[in-house]
Amino acid sequence: MMFRISKIVACLLVLSATLAFGRAAQAGYAHFIYDVKTNQVLASENANELNHPASLTKMMTLYMTFEALKERRIAWDQDILITPNAASKIPSKLGVPAGRTITVREAVEAMIVRSANDAAAAMGDFLGGTEEQFGQMMTRRARQLGMSRTVFRNASGLPDDAQVTTARDMAVLALALIRDFPREYQLFSMRNMEFRGKRLRGHNNLMYRYPGMDGVKTGYIKASGFNIASAVTIDGRRVIGVVMGGKTARARDDRMAALLDQYVPSNRLSVDGALVAAQEQKQTAEQPAPLAFATAPRKQITMNPGSAAGQPARASIANLYAAPSQGVPPKNLPPQNPQVAAVAPVAPQAQDSLWRVQIAAGITKASAVNMIDKAISLLSGFNSVSPLIEAATYNGKQAYNARLAGFADRETATRACTVLQAKSMNCFVVR
Structure with a gap:
């Protein structure tokens, strides 16, 4: 009898915690700008407030997929089944019928370029047995990466009251993708993909117009507003930015561009009135610009964008959770649109x-x-x-x-x- 009572109490505690997350999460505005080279938080507003990740969720689905590829549990050309659960997802989607298959590569590209919900769900079903179990796996991995306030319930980011995150946690995830999978991360710069005779265009319009940006993901559901996680390299400096709760996609993109222009020091050189968008890095192999992350990598980094090979990350979670720097921000620069x-x-x-x-x-x-x-x-x-x-x-x-x-x-x-x-x-x- 006492065992049954204890079990019921435990279940009620879990349920109340889940409901608390659901009530707290709302489409409130938040941003977080982080300089990887200096380990400084450049700007932060409501960065620890709960919100729904929307399709930023797919960043974690992709992280788990890249991890499985690295550990050779799956292969790029391996077929995965489109389950009834995956086929039932609402657009954006590939639209492959249940019972058919897509390759792991197609699923990865579809999540990055098209933000395909059916591809994400299929990968979740494949790696986790069920999408619900995969959500639990994602949450455990998030905790290990230092994402202390994130709960995942599905692989796609489709609405779920209990699926929550923060702007700061999404920055941690973006940094982890760059650190742990530098080769695979470059796929985030894809603008289009070919899928069975069709050319599918990407959603990350800011990346296509902001010089030096090479990722990472956009997202939207009504409960979250318009979200974006971005990574940009300017003059050899890697900066991660997250904006959540935008009113429109354009307003979100413009806000991210304005924040980057304001808080990234103006080291770009003027060339006949134009601004250098990406220039050869000034660091040498003996003095690299290391990437900093919320948690140390399990193994030594072999290669990182913006750093020399073999240089380990230097920052700890304390760096990422520090207060914004109080220096005088540089003069605003207009976003470039070459x-x-x-x-x-x-x-x-x-x-x-x-x-x-x-x-x-x-x-x-x-x-x-x-x-x-x-x-x-x-x-x-x-x-x-x-x-x-x-x-x-x-x-x-x-x-x-x-x-x-x-x-x-x-x-x-x-x-x-x-x-x-x-x-x-x-x-x-x-x-």
């Missing part, structure tokens, strides 16, 4: 491939040539690489983007970019 005006390759492309490695944007032509020459000299094992300089317009002024072409596929371009990052050169893969 428009490519023309393409002027300085040498023939070795192969007709859509995949490129971008090194810099908004610089002089001479600087672009110099940076490309250095990049090619660092890629001795990539014989087909060819230079590509694009003329572009920044705020009505002409400048140039430096890219490398000639890659047979995305994997080859990703390997090349990883080599450059390990040698302290900023880059990201574009299509």
Whole structure:
């Protein structure tokens, strides 16, 4: 009898905690801006207040997927079943009928580019047995990463009163993705994907117009408002930003851009009125700009965007939970929206491939040539690489983007970019 009473009391405690999370979570505004290099919280407002993550949830689903791939529990080309649960999800979705299959790669790309709810649910069912059990796995992993106020109940971010997080916790997750899976993280820069004869366009419009941004995810449900987690590298500095509770997608994007412009120091060089968007990092292999995270990695980092190979993370959870820096913020800079005006390759492309490695944007032509020459000299094992300089317009002024072409596929371009990052050169893969 006493055992039954104790069990009932325990269940009531769990239920009351769940209901408390549900009542506390609301579509309130919050933001969190974190400088990885200096381990400083640059800006924070309501960063510990509970809200619903919406499709930012898929960042954790992807983290769990990348972890399973790394541990070889699954493979990129492995088929996963579209369960009735997955097929029943509302759009955005791939629309594959129950009983059919998609590959792990298709599921990953669909979650990143299309924010496909059915792909996320299918992956949750596949890795967890059921999506409910996968939600429990996600929550346990979140705690291990330092996400102290996050509860996951499903793999997609579709409405659930008990599924909650904070802006700060989402920053922890973004940092963990970059730290633990630097190669896979580059997939977040994809703008489009091909799925069985159809070209699907991505949702992260800010990433396509804000120089130096290479991820990470947007999300929306009515209960949360419009959310975004962003990662940007400017002059070799990695900055993570989270905005939650935006009234519209455009307002959310503009708020994120304004925060980054305000709190990221203005180290970008003026070139005929244009601003350098991404430039060769100034750090050397002996003095890298290390990534900082809420918890230490289980193994030593092998490569990180914005740092040399083999450099471990330096910050602890205390850094991420520190108060915002009190320094005087730099003068606001307007968000950039480059428009490519023309393409002027300085040498023939070795192969007709859509995949490129971008090194810099908004610089002089001479600087672009110099940076490309250095990049090619660092890629001795990539014989087909060819230079590509694009003329572009920044705020009505002409400048140039430096890219490398000639890659047979995305994997080859990703390997090349990883080599450059390990040698302290900023880059990201574009299509």
